[in-house]
Amino acid sequence: METKNSHIFYVLECANQSLYAGYTNNLEKRLATHNAGKGAKYTKAHRPVKCIYFETYATKQEAMRAEYAFKQLKRSEKLKYIGRDV
Incomplete structure (x- = not known):
């Protein structure tokens, strides 16, 4: 799957399982940025992260609409959305 020069909504799992x-x-560049501690403030404190x-x-x-909608979900709903039912 092409992940360069596309419009991508992504979900990371942080070291604390958040x-x-x-x-x-x-996506590849953004993931590297997160793991280098230069991405979002949240992921900087919860490294390493994996997509x-x-x-x-x-x-x-x-x-961005998909990202916003995802962020409105409860954790259990997020896990179901990404295929990791609890």
Whole structure:
């Protein structure tokens, strides 16, 4: 799957098993940035992180809508969404 120069909604699992959702147009680069401690403030404090889910979209707006909707879910709903039922 192409993850460079796409519009991507992604979910990371942090070292403490918490979930972090975001948007990027280059998943590999963004993941490296998170693990280098230069990404989001949250992931900097909860490294290392690994990508456990992503979806690609035709537009940035669609990907950001998916990210926003995901963030509104309860943890159990998030796990179900990404195929990791509790």
